[in-house]
Amino acid sequence: MNAATLDRERLETFEHQLIDTLNRGALCLMISIGHRTGLFDALAEAGQVDAAALAQRAGLHERYVTEWLGAMVTGGIVDHDAQTGTYELPAEHAQVITRSGEENLAVFAQYIPEFASNEDAILTCFREGGGLGYEHFPRFHEIMEEESAQSVLPALREHIFPLVPGLIDRLERGIHVIDVGCGRGRALNELATWFPNSRFTGYDLSEASIRYARDTAAARGLENVGFHALDAARIGEVEPEGGTDLVVTFDAVHDQADPDAVAAGIRHALADDGVYLAQDIDASSSHHGDLDHPLGPFVYTASCLHCMTVSLAADGAGYGAMWGRERARDLFRRAGFRDVEVHKLEHDPVGVFYVCRP
Ligand SMILES: C[S@@+](CC[C@H](N)C(=O)[O-])C[C@H]1O[C@@H](n2cnc3c(N)ncnc32)[C@H](O)[C@@H]1O
Structure with missing residues (x-):
């Protein structure tokens, strides 16, 4: 490499980009902690508080809370009044970082420490191949439930089901519905409550999640x-x-x-006038085509450190979360779905919806 031919401006721009990445990566860890400890919620409820009062309200140690606040203030998340020594979470920030806001993006920050805790093991996979199974991700199902409770559930009735004309009427009259990979059953338990004339079946590999789903259904008398x-x-x-x-x-x-076996099984289970509705990550099936993806690096990281590796751990296809529309359509067609519609919905900039009919 000849240092004299380097574009210094480009080098410095990239250096700044990297420094920003270091700061934002670190903030992800602190945002996850702020979510799990309830610090964001406590801050939003308290208004203007000092560190001691915030720590007391959240039931945490003041020294840790003070250091956390340092990251929040320098990271532009929390406002600090140097004269009164108080801190405040701006109302606008509270909308997207607390449990009582419009949407809680702090939920997603939890994936970073969950995935990073496997760094040593994933290094071995990089060197030797293979993958890490679900047992390496102790909080995954809990985080996923929290995520889909805000990204899928609130949109089901208003946005997702209307993709299939007449579906809500059929659900009200009474049909059989299967949720494949239902996780902790949040969506299905909700549907069973909304549509008492319909019958719902959830399948998932995770015994712990299935137990959780059953317990929730029993507690609700479903x-x-x-x-x-x-x-x-x-x-x-x-x-x-x-x-x-x-x-x-x-x-x-x-x-x-x-x-392939999953999609073929779904086709087998469906009546000829049945519908398979699949939500997945929207991507292009090519790195270049994903350049404008709103969460490209985040989803590729999640894919490499979770979605792809759990599949490879079972000697699987390892498609990964960014497998994209093209490969998804091919898969559904191979399974015998002759009609595969692709829909984008405004409420979900990262997802894509496939409506597949036999
Ligand atoms: C990304 S999570 C989505 C969970 C749920 N649908 C939601 O939106 O909250 C993928 C789910 O697929 C399940 N899964 C993965 N491989 C599976 C398999 N071979 N059979 C059944 N479920 C599987 C996982 O346990 C996990 O719950």
Whole structure:
């Protein structure tokens, strides 16, 4: 490399970009802590407080809270009044970083420490191949439930189901619905409450999540929903042919070990007039095409350190979260869906919705 030919301006711009990345990466860890400790919520409720009062309100140690506030203030998240020594979370910030705001982006920050805790093990995968199974991600299902509770649930009735004309009427009259990769069953338990005439079945590989889903259903007295721990690749074996009217997958195809078997099983279970509604990450199936993706680096990171590696751990396809529209469409067509519509919805800039009909 000849230092004399370097474009100094480009070098300095990149150096600033890297410094900014270091700061923002560090902030992700502190945002996750602020979310899990309830510090953002406590700050929003308190208005103007000093560190001691905030620590007391949140039931935390003052010294840690003070250092955390340092990161929040220098990171532009919390305002600080040097004269009174008080801190304040601006109302606008509270809308996107607390549990009572419009949307809580702090939920997503939790993925960073969850994935980073596996750095040593993932280095081994980089060198030797293979993957890390779900047992390496102790908080994944909890975070995912929190995420989909705000990204999927509130949009189901108003935005997602209207993609299939007449679907809400059919749900009200009574149909059979399967959620594949249902996680902790948040969506399905909600649907079972909204549509008492319909019957709902959830499948997930995670026994702990299935137990959680069942306990929630029992606590709510729901009798029209059942949850089963099952490898989704076996759905074609356990579900009768054509016995289901609607199958949904929320973010649950790209990390499967055998997505072809899953899609074929879904097709097998669906009645000829049934619909498969799949939500997945919107991407282009090419790195270049993802340059304008609003969360490109974030989702590729999540994919490499979670979605792809859990699939590879089971000797799977390892599509990864950014597998993209093209490969998704091909997969659904291979499974026997002749009509695959692709929809973007305004409420979900990162997701894409496929409406697949036999
Ligand atoms: C990204 S999460 C989505 C969970 C849920 N649909 C939601 O939106 O909250 C993917 C889910 O697929 C499940 N999963 C992965 N591989 C599976 C398999 N082979 N069979 C059944 N479920 C599987 C995981 O346990 C996880 O709950």
